[in-house]
Amino acid sequence: MLPATDALGPRILIVDDQRSNIRLLEQTLRRAGYAEVMSTVEPREVAALHQQNHYDLILLDLQMPEMNGFQVMEELQETRSANPVSILVLSADSTARETVLEKGGDSFIGKPFRLPDVVERVQLMLKAAAP
Amino acid sequence: MAAVELRRKKALLKTGALQNAILNSANFSSIATDEKGVIQLFNVGAERMLGYAAADVVDQITPADISDPQEVIARAAALSVELGTPITPGFEALAFKASRGIEDIYELTYIRKDGTRFPAIVSVTALRDDREAVIGYLLIGTDNTARKEAEEALAEAAALQNAIFNSANFSSIATDAKGVIQVFNVGAERMLGYAATDVLNKITPAEISDPQEVIARAAALSLELGTPITPGFEALAFKASRGIEDIYELTYIRKDGTRFPAVVSVTALRDDRQAVIGYLLIGTDNSARKHAEEKLRWTEGSFRLMVESVSDYAIVMLDPEGRVASWNTGAQRIKGYHADEILGRHFSTFYQPDDVARGKPQRDLEQAASSGRHEDEGWRIRKDGSLFWANIVFTAIRDQSGNLRGFAKLTRDLTERNKVEATLKNARAIAEKANLAKSDFLSSMSHELRSPLNAILGFAQLMESDSPAPTPAQGESIIQILNAGWYLLELINEILDLATIESGKLSMSLEPVSLNELLLECHSMIEPLAQRRGITMTFPRSDSVYTVHADRTRIKQVLINLLSNAIKYNTPKGSVALDCSANTASGRVRITVTDTGAGLPPEKLAQLFQPFNRLGQEVNGEEGTGIGLVVSKRLVELMDGNIGVESTIGTGSVFWVELLSTAPLVLPAAEEKIVAAESVAAAPDGLRTLLYVEDNPANLQLVERLIARRNDVRLLSAVDGNRGVELARTVLPDVILMDINLPGISGIEALKILREGKTTAHIPIVALSANAMPRDIQRGMDAGFFRYLTKPIKVSEFMETLNIALAFAEEHHAAGN
Numbered sequence: 001m002l003p004a005t006d007a008l009g010p011r012i013l014i015v016d017d018q019r020s021n022i023r024l025l026e027q028t029l030r031r032a033g034y035a036e037v038m039s040t041v042e043p044r045e046v047a048a049l050h051q052q053n054h055y056d057l058i059l060l061d062l063q064m065p066e067m068n069g070f071q072v073m074e075e076l077q078e079t080r081s082a083n084p085v086s087i088l089v090l091s092a093d094s095t096a097r098e099t100v101l102e103k104g105g106d107s108f109i110g111k112p113f114r115l116p117d118v119v120e121r122v123q124l125m126l127k128a129a130a131p
Numbered sequence: 132m133a134a135v136e137l138r139r140k141k142a143l144l145k146t147g148a149l150q151n152a153i154l155n156s157a158n159f160s161s162i163a164t165d166e167k168g169v170i171q172l173f174n175v176g177a178e179r180m181l182g183y184a185a186a187d188v189v190d191q192i193t194p195a196d197i198s199d200p201q202e203v204i205a206r207a208a209a210l211s212v213e214l215g216t217p218i219t220p221g222f223e224a225l226a227f228k229a230s231r232g233i234e235d236i237y238e239l240t241y242i243r244k245d246g247t248r249f250p251a252i253v254s255v256t257a258l259r260d261d262r263e264a265v266i267g268y269l270l271i272g273t274d275n276t277a278r279k280e281a282e283e284a285l286a287e288a289a290a291l292q293n294a295i296f297n298s299a300n301f302s303s304i305a306t307d308a309k310g311v312i313q314v315f316n317v318g319a320e321r322m323l324g325y326a327a328t329d330v331l332n333k334i335t336p337a338e339i340s341d342p343q344e345v346i347a348r349a350a351a352l353s354l355e356l357g358t359p360i361t362p363g364f365e366a367l368a369f370k371a372s373r374g375i376e377d378i379y380e381l382t383y384i385r386k387d388g389t390r391f392p393a394v395v396s397v398t399a400l401r402d403d404r405q406a407v408i409g410y411l412l413i414g415t416d417n418s419a420r421k422h423a424e425e426k427l428r429w430t431e432g433s434f435r436l437m438v439e440s441v442s443d444y445a446i447v448m449l450d451p452e453g454r455v456a457s458w459n460t461g462a463q464r465i466k467g468y469h470a471d472e473i474l475g476r477h478f479s480t481f482y483q484p485d486d487v488a489r490g491k492p493q494r495d496l497e498q499a500a501s502s503g504r505h506e507d508e509g510w511r512i513r514k515d516g517s518l519f520w521a522n523i524v525f526t527a528i529r530d531q532s533g534n535l536r537g538f539a540k541l542t543r544d545l546t547e548r549n550k551v552e553a554t555l556k557n558a559r560a561i562a563e564k565a566n567l568a569k570s571d572f573l574s575s576m577s578h579e580l581r582s583p584l585n586a587i588l589g590f591a592q593l594m595e596s597d598s599p600a601p602t603p604a605q606g607e608s609i610i611q612i613l614n615a616g617w618y619l620l621e622l623i624n625e626i627l628d629l630a631t632i633e634s635g636k637l638s639m640s641l642e643p644v645s646l647n648e649l650l651l652e653c654h655s656m657i658e659p660l661a662q663r664r665g666i667t668m669t670f671p672r673s674d675s676v677y678t679v680h681a682d683r684t685r686i687k688q689v690l691i692n693l694l695s696n697a698i699k700y701n702t703p704k705g706s707v708a709l710d711c712s713a714n715t716a717s718g719r720v721r722i723t724v725t726d727t728g729a730g731l732p733p734e735k736l737a738q739l740f741q742p743f744n745r746l747g748q749e750v751n752g753e754e755g756t757g758i759g760l761v762v763s764k765r766l767v768e769l770m771d772g773n774i775g776v777e778s779t780i781g782t783g784s785v786f787w788v789e790l791l792s793t794a795p796l797v798l799p800a801a802e803e804k805i806v807a808a809e810s811v812a813a814a815p816d817g818l819r820t821l822l823y824v825e826d827n828p829a830n831l832q833l834v835e836r837l838i839a840r841r842n843d844v845r846l847l848s849a850v851d852g853n854r855g856v857e858l859a860r861t862v863l864p865d866v867i868l869m870d871i872n873l874p875g876i877s878g879i880e881a882l883k884i885l886r887e888g889k890t891t892a893h894i895p896i897v898a899l900s901a902n903a904m905p906r907d908i909q910r911g912m913d914a915g916f917f918r919y920l921t922k923p924i925k926v927s928e929f930m931e932t933l934n935i936a937l938a939f940a941e942e943h944h945a946a947g948n
Binding site: 018020021024027028031063084086092093094095097098101102105106107108110111112113114115120121124125127 | 574578579581582584585586587588589590592593596616620624627631636853856857860876877879880883884887888910913914
C-alpha cells in the first residue's frame with residue numbers, strides 16, 4: 001500500500017457538478033498551499049479515481065445529477081478500508097449534516113461558505129490523517 | 132213363674148250377648164276386677180289398646196296401676212271435695228262413684244306397657260251379687276285419641292275463624308239468605324266507616340258497593356251463566372249460591388262517600404240439609420296493591436311513550452329469533468319503515484345482502500346473547516334502499532331465571548357525522564399537505580438560492596484576497612458584493628429556519644444555560660455593529676446570576692436578533708440597554724432589550740411577529756424582512772418561553788423574552804485546582820489527562836469541580852470542535868469528553884476526524900449531550916462514541932464512566948507499549 005502522502009503533499013479530490021464551484025475550491029486550496037488538488041464533475045468516476053490515486057481527502061458535493069453524494073460515499077465505502085480517505089461534504093442543503101455524518105461523511109460545511117472556514121477544516125482533517 | 136223365668140232367661144241372654152259383644156270387641160277395653168280392684172278379666176280390646184297380655188295383669192294389678200298417677204291423685208282430690216268424704220288416690224278414685232251406684236263415665240289417660248299414653252273414656256259399673264253387694268267392677272274403655280285430635284282441630288279452626296272475624300284487616304260481613312247483613316265485624320266497621328248498628332238488618336252488601344260495578348257484574352254474570360241475574364245482592368252472591376268459588380274485585384263505598392277497591396271472597400252458609408241460610412263476604416282493602424299496580428302501569432306507560440317518542444335513536448325490541456317486536460319514532464325516521472310494515476319482520480332486513488349472506492345478523496345476535504352487549508358500526512339499508520352509516524348496540528334481555536327474552540337494539544345514524552368528520556379530516560389533510568408543501572418549497576428554495584450565492588460570495592472572497600491586490604475602487608465594489616451577499620444568506624437562513632420550525636423538524640437541545648456567559652458572548656458579538664452605528668450599549672453587571680432552561684445556540688440567535696434590531700432601528704446616537712430580572716412567582720427570568728428608537732403604534736405592534744411585515748423600512752431604509760422576529764417568537768415558544776414588546780411613540784420600544792428559570796448547576800464543593808498553561812505540553816508521570824470539548828461554561832465549570840476531586844486527573848478544555856481536535860492532537864489526552872452541539876464542527880465530526888488520525892484514533896471519546904432522545908443516543912453510538920452520557924450530568928454515572936474510559940485507555944497504552 002502506498003503512503004497517503006508523497007513529496008508534493010496530501011492529495012485532494014474535488015467532486016462537484018458545477019465547474020464554478022470546482023474552480024473556487026481549487027484556487028482556494030492552491031492558495032492555501034495544497035499542490036495536489038484534482039477534480040471531477042463526474043460522480044461515477046470517484047471510486048475508480050480514488051482506487052487509482054489514493055486521495056487523502058475528498059471534497060464532495062451532495063446534489064449532483066445522475067449520482068448524488070450519498071451514492072458516491074456508498075461506493076467509496078467498499079474501497080475505504082483498503083485506501084482510507086477523509087470525506088468533507090460541502091452542500092447547500094444545510095439540513096443534511098446529520099445524514100451525511102451517518103452515511104460515511106467525516107465533516108460537513110454548508111454552502112455558501114467562508115473560504116477561511118474551508119481551509120481551516122481541510123487542514124484539520126488532513127492533519128488528522130497525517131502520520 | 133215360667134213366664135217370669137223366660138223373661139229372665141231372655142234378659143240374661145240379651146245381657147250375655149251384650150256382654151259377649153263388649154268383651155270380645157277389639158274396640159273396647161273391658162277390664163273386670165274383684166271388689167278390691169284387682170284385675171280378674173282383661174279382654175282382647177284391653178290387650179290391644181294397652182299392650183299387656185291378660186296374664187301380665189290378671190290377679191296382679193288394679194286399673195289404677197295403668198292410669199296416669201297424677202290424674203288419679205287429682206281425681207281422688209276432686210271426688211273427695213265433690214262427695215264430702217276422703218277418697219284414697221288409687222283404685223278407689225276410679226270406682227268410688229260406681230260403688231255408690233252413681234253412673235260414672237270419665238276421661239283418663241291410660242299408660243301402655245311400653246310407656247306411651249293415650250286418652251281413654253272409661254265407663255265404670257259396679258258388679259253386684261244377688262243381695263246387691265259389690266263383688267267387682269267392670270271398666271269399659273274406648274281410645275279417645277281420634278276424638279281428641281278432632282276436637283283440637285275444631286278448636287284451631289274456631290280460633291282461625293275468630294281471628295278472621297275479629298281482625299281489623301278483614302271486613303267480615305255475614306248476611307241472611309236474602310243478603311240482609313247479620314254480622315258486621317270490626318274490620319268492616321273500620322274499612323267502611325259504618326258502625327254495625329248502622330247496617331245490621333238494614334241493608335245488603337250491594338248497597339255499599341259501586342252500583343255501576345254491580346250492574347256490570349250482573350250483566351256479565353247473566354251472559355256467563357246464561358241466566359238473568361238481577362243487579363243487586365244477587366249479582367254479588369249468585370255464584371256462591373251455586374257452589375262456585377267466587378273471589379272478585381269490587382269498589383266498596385264508605386259511609387262518607389269515599390271509595391276503595393276491595394277483593395271480596397263470598398261463601399254460602401248452609402244448614403244441615405245444604406240449604407243456603409246466608410252468605411259470608413270476607414273483604415280486603417286492595418288500595419295499596421291497586422296503587423302500586425297503577426303506578427307500575429303509569430311508569431310502564433310513560434316509559435313506553437318515552438321510548439316511542441325518541442326520534443334521534445332507533446330503539447327496537449327484537450324477539451329471541453331477531454324479529455322486530457317494537458318500533459319507535461326514531462326507528463321510523465332513520466330506517467323509513469312505519470311500525471305496521473316492519474313489526475314481525477326479521478331484523479336482517481336492515482343489513483346489506485352481502486352481510487346477510489355472510490351470516491352477520493345472526494352473528495351479531497349470538498355475540499349479544501353470549502356477552503350481554505354487542506356494539507357494531509357499519510352500513511345499513513333504509514326502506515328506500517339507501518345506505519346509512521350506523522352505530523348499533525345490541526343488549527340481550529333476560530328474565531329473572533336467565534332465559535333470553537329478546538334484544539334491545541339501539542341504532543344511531545352517524546352518516547352525517549361521518550361526512551363531517553371525513554370533510555374535516557380531508558380539510559386538515561389538505562391544510563397539512565399545503566403547509567408541508569410550503570415548508571418543502573421554502574426549504575428547497577433556500578437550497579437553490581445558496582448554490583449561485585456560493586459562487587458570488589466565493590469568487591468575491593477570492594478577488595478580495597487576490598494578488599496583486601484589487602484597486603481601492605475594486606476593493607470597495609467587492610465589499611459591497613460581499614455585504615449584500617452575506618445579508619442575502621442571512622435572509623435565506625431565516626426563511627429556512629422558519630420553514631424548519633413550521634414543519635416541526637427543528638430539534639432543540641434544552642439545557643440549563645447561565646445567562647451571565649451568554650450575555651457576555653452576545654455583547655462581544657454585537658458591540659462592533661453598535662460601534663459602527665454610534666449606539667451606546669448597556670449590559671447588566673455580571674454579578675447577577677440567572678440560569679434559564681434553553682437551547683444555548685437558539686437563545687443566542689434570539690438575543691442577537693433583538694439586539695441588532697434595537698441597534699438598526701434606533702435614532703442616531705441612541706442607546707440600547709439589556710437587562711435581566713427574575714419573577715420568583717412565575718418562575719421565569721425576563722430579559723429586556725430597550726431601545727431609544729421612534730417607537731411603534733399599537734396597530735404595528737400587532738403585526739410585528741407576523742412574517743414579511745417589515746416595519747420601519749420606509750423610515751430609514753434599513754435592511755430586514757421581519758422574519759427574524761417571527762423566527763425568534765417560534766424559537767422562544769419552543770423553549771416554553773414568551774416573547775413580547777411594549778412601545779411608546781417618540782420614546783422607544785422594549786422587547787422582552789421570558790424563559791423558565793432553572794436551578795444553576797449544582798457545583799459540588801471542592802478545592803479549586805488550577806491547570807497551569809504550561810502543563811499542557813506533557814503530563815507528569817501517573818497523571819491522566821481528560822479533555823472536555825464544551826461551549827457551555829456552566830457545564831465546563833461543573834466538570835471542573837468534579838475532576839478537582841481527583842488527584843490523578845487533570846482537565847483541559849476547548850470551546851469548539853476545531854480547537855478540541857487541535858488540542859487532542861497536541862496533548863493526546865487519555866480520555867475525551869465531547870459535547871455534540873458545538874459551534875463550528877459538531878461533536879460527531881470532531882469524533883470522526885479524531886478517529887481518522889493515527890495518533891488519536893484509539894482515544895476513548897465519551898459524548899456528553901443534552902440530546903437525550905433514543906435516536907440521538909443511537910446515532911452517537913453508531914458514530915463511534917465510547918459511551919453516551921446525557922445532560923444534566925449525573926455525578927455517579929459520570930464518575931463511573933470516567934473510570935471505565937480511563938481503564939480502557941490504560942489497557943490500550945499498555946498494549947501499545
